[in-house]
Amino acid sequence: MRHRLRSAETFTMCCGVLVASFGAIDWLDWSIGTGLLVAGSRYTATAPLAALGFLVTGIALVAAVRRHYRTANLLAAALAVLVVLNVCLFAFGAAEWPAQALSFHAGGPEHAVMSWATSLCFSLAALSIRLFHARARRSVAVAAISASIGLIVVVISLLSILFDVGAIYSVPFFVGHALSSALAFLVSFAGLLMLRPARSWTAILLGRGAGSMMARWLFPFTILIPVVLCYAGYRAMAGDVLPDSVVVSIIAALSSFLLGASVLWSGHLVNEREARLAEMMRKMELYARDRDLLLREVNHRVKNNLAQVHAMLGLQARRVADPVARQGLIDMKGRIEALSTLHRILLAKDNPSTLCAQEYFTALCERIEEGLGARQRGIRIAVHSDRVQLQPDFAISTGMLLNELAGNAIKHAFAASGGGTVDVSFRVVEGDRCELSVEDDGSGLQPSAPRCPEDGLGTKIIQAIVAQLRGSMEVSHESGSRFSIRMPVGR
Amino acid sequence: MDRRFSVVIVEDDFLIMEYLRELSEEIGLNVLGTADVADQAVTTILQNRPDFVFMDLRLAGDRDGVDVAQAIQPELPDLKVIYITGSNEPNSLARISLDHPYEVLIKPVVERDLRRAIGLSVN
Numbered sequence: 001m002r003h004r005l006r007s008a009e010t011f012t013m014c015c016g017v018l019v020a021s022f023g024a025i026d027w028l029d030w031s032i033g034t035g036l037l038v039a040g041s042r043y044t045a046t047a048p049l050a051a052l053g054f055l056v057t058g059i060a061l062v063a064a065v066r067r068h069y070r071t072a073n074l075l076a077a078a079l080a081v082l083v084v085l086n087v088c089l090f091a092f093g094a095a096e097w098p099a100q101a102l103s104f105h106a107g108g109p110e111h112a113v114m115s116w117a118t119s120l121c122f123s124l125a126a127l128s129i130r131l132f133h134a135r136a137r138r139s140v141a142v143a144a145i146s147a148s149i150g151l152i153v154v155v156i157s158l159l160s161i162l163f164d165v166g167a168i169y170s171v172p173f174f175v176g177h178a179l180s181s182a183l184a185f186l187v188s189f190a191g192l193l194m195l196r197p198a199r200s201w202t203a204i205l206l207g208r209g210a211g212s213m214m215a216r217w218l219f220p221f222t223i224l225i226p227v228v229l230c231y232a233g234y235r236a237m238a239g240d241v242l243p244d245s246v247v248v249s250i251i252a253a254l255s256s257f258l259l260g261a262s263v264l265w266s267g268h269l270v271n272e273r274e275a276r277l278a279e280m281m282r283k284m285e286l287y288a289r290d291r292d293l294l295l296r297e298v299n300h301r302v303k304n305n306l307a308q309v310h311a312m313l314g315l316q317a318r319r320v321a322d323p324v325a326r327q328g329l330i331d332m333k334g335r336i337e338a339l340s341t342l343h344r345i346l347l348a349k350d351n352p353s354t355l356c357a358q359e360y361f362t363a364l365c366e367r368i369e370e371g372l373g374a375r376q377r378g379i380r381i382a383v384h385s386d387r388v389q390l391q392p393d394f395a396i397s398t399g400m401l402l403n404e405l406a407g408n409a410i411k412h413a414f415a416a417s418g419g420g421t422v423d424v425s426f427r428v429v430e431g432d433r434c435e436l437s438v439e440d441d442g443s444g445l446q447p448s449a450p451r452c453p454e455d456g457l458g459t460k461i462i463q464a465i466v467a468q469l470r471g472s473m474e475v476s477h478e479s480g481s482r483f484s485i486r487m488p489v490g491r
Numbered sequence: 492m493d494r495r496f497s498v499v500i501v502e503d504d505f506l507i508m509e510y511l512r513e514l515s516e517e518i519g520l521n522v523l524g525t526a527d528v529a530d531q532a533v534t535t536i537l538q539n540r541p542d543f544v545f546m547d548l549r550l551a552g553d554r555d556g557v558d559v560a561q562a563i564q565p566e567l568p569d570l571k572v573i574y575i576t577g578s579n580e581p582n583s584l585a586r587i588s589l590d591h592p593y594e595v596l597i598k599p600v601v602e603r604d605l606r607r608a609i610g611l612s613v614n
Contacts, residue, residue, distance in 0.1 A: 296580065300549070303577045303598065304504065310599035311510030318513060340599050344579050370603065 004206040008194040013065045015191025020058025022184050026051035046181045047114040053082050053122050054184050060129045061191050069133050079126040086114045117157060117177040121185045124150035128192045137199070144193065144200035151189040157182045159227065163234050210273045214266045225258045303343050310336045331457075334371060338403035341367045342396050355395060357426055358385040364399055365406060365424055372410045378419020379410055385426040388434075394469070394490025398426075398436055401465045404458050405438040405483050413442030413481060420480075428489055437484035496609060497521040497541040501532040501559060502575070503551045507598070511545055511575070511605075518606055529554035533562045540567065543593075543609055548576040548583055560590045573608050575600055 030048040046054070060075035089097060124146040131143035157177050160168035168174045193202050204215050233251040237244050310333055317329040345363045346355060365381040368374075374381065390398075402424065409422045423439045466473050471487025498520045502508040508525055515522050523539035526532035528551045536544055536559070546556040560572045571593040576583060579597045587595055594608040606612070 296578075296582075299580075300578050307577055307598035308504060308506050311504075311507045314510050315506075315513060318517075337599055337601065344597055348579050348581070371601065373603065 008197045012191040012194045015187045016058045016061030019054050019188050023051050023054030046178050049114045050118050057188050076126040076129040083119050083122050115177040117174045121150050132195050140199045147189050147192040154182050154185040214269050218262050229255050306340045342399040354389040357390050358387045361385045368406050374410050381422045383424045386428050391490040404462050409440040413440040434489035435486050439482040440480040442480050495521045497523050498543045499536050499541045500525045500545045502547045503527040528552045529559050532559045536563050544572045546572050546574050557590045
């Protein structure tokens with residue numbers, strides 16, 4: 001489409017240059033008076049004012065394409081002035097004055113005078129040039145409609161000249177509307193319609209969709225069928241080959257048939273394309289289902305492997321006599337449990353791509369409480385979290401962090417007899433950063449002094465995850481211990 | 492406890508099966524048998540008539556844990572089937588709920604989970 005839009009601009013540019021050149025040459029021809037174009041035939045000549053009009057139209061088209069809107073507007077106004085001037089000349093019976101003033105051998109009145117048809121076409125062109133770059137869609141629609149009406153008028157006059165060149169000049173409206181003018185208008189209006197193709201009906205012809213492809217195929221036929229039929233019919237009538245009524249019937253029958261056929265053909269094309277799309281859709285659905293199955297399988301594998309590791313650690317822990325080593329294995333088993341819990345919470349939904357922080361942390365803390373038997377010791381975890389969406393990666397990392405911090409608090413912060421509360425809070429601060437804090441109200445043992453190698457590992461894991469999350473941790477020990485981690489939030 | 496509760500473990504992963512067996516024995520359950528495919532599971536359960544069955548959802552072979560439970564339902568309508576499943580996806584949970592399970596546990600399970608499921612005191 002973009003490629004075609006650029007081609008459309010080039011097309012309009014060429015139209016503008018062509019029309020301006022024609023106007024300039026014709027104007028020169030009138031001024032110098034050699035009469036090359038003027039004298040050719042009274043049907044082909046363009047009046048001097050019209051020649052000036054084409055020069056202006058052509059330049060305006062080029063200006064509009066190059067987005068010199070002010071110039072285009074000024075030229076459109078000049079065109080309107082030209083039309084008014086011509087109408088005034090008619091009113092004062094001085095329609096032939098420009099030709100006489102310019103040329104030594106003014107010809108018959110028909111081709112020296114700018115016709116009503118020409119005036120109308122220039123007005124439409126001026127309106128169209130003025131409105132095509134307007135911002136309002138309605139104005140652009142008016143511009144497209146006026147260019148289209150101009151095109152229709154010009155095609156009527158061209159076809160009339162083709163059918164019977166004498167007859168058209170018996171219609172006062174078209175008197176003086178020369179073949180050269182009509183052709184120049186054809187080029188002008190075609191150029192105008194391509195000026196903003198994206199905002200006019202020409203978009204349908206230039207588009208990439210199935211309808212546009214079909215339109216490009218059928219458009220020439222639907223245009224040519226009536227013209228060819230009517231021309232042949234007219235010839236038959238003029239030559240008295242068949243009675244008029246029979247000829248008109250033939251035209252009616254054939255055009256109905258051929259236009260009907262083109263509609264059927266377009267219907268066929270749409271059906272074919274729809275069938276192809278349906279097939280593609282079916283394949284995509286199959287593909288999506290396969291992927292879904294694969295994803296489920298992989299998720300299941302991950303959880304199953306975690307469960308296997310968990311089971312092995314459990315089996316091993318039972319067989320180790322040394323209490324320190326045994327505790328190490330049990331702690332590790334706890335971490336695997338936490339990891340499984342994270343996966344479980346993530347996969348409990350149909351759409352695991354994001355999850356709600358509040359639900360996630362609440363579920364996780366419940367599991368930590370249960371896992372460490374906190375309730376039995378009178379310890380409670382209170383979760384306060386903003387309701388924001390988290391990315392799975394971020395959720396897994398913060399979850400592991402929370403598991404370590406809250407687990408540590410439950411295990412070590414409280415005296416064996418008394419209970420207490422662990423406050424877990426997750427807040428979004430400063431837009432894209434968040435703060436996770438874990439605070440206990442326990443008496444606390446000396447938190448800085450590691451009690452056994454296991455504590456060293458817990459600290460190491462916490463530090464590693466904080467670093468991975470590009471965060472920073474603050475620790476304070478007042479009434480209890482408070483760990484607060486600030487990090488960019490992964491949403 | 493007047494007498495030891497008995498259990499049959501249906502699980503297609505032998506590592507996890509062994510772990511469950513040790514865990515069960517540790518909390519005082521009498522493990523009457525184990526199975527990893529549906530047919531074997533039906534036979535083992537009908538032969539041993541346990542109080543509980545620890546049932547995995549996914550089994551080796553075409554049929555799953557729910558198929559096993561439904562097959563033994565007419566014979567042993569009061570059997571308490573505790574599902575121990577690796578997947579908590581909505582699909583799997585919907586499948587399990589077809590069988591009106593006694594309890595559903597998600598892997599990995601710990602001693603506390605098993606105790607609670609069979610109604611033993613957690614402490």
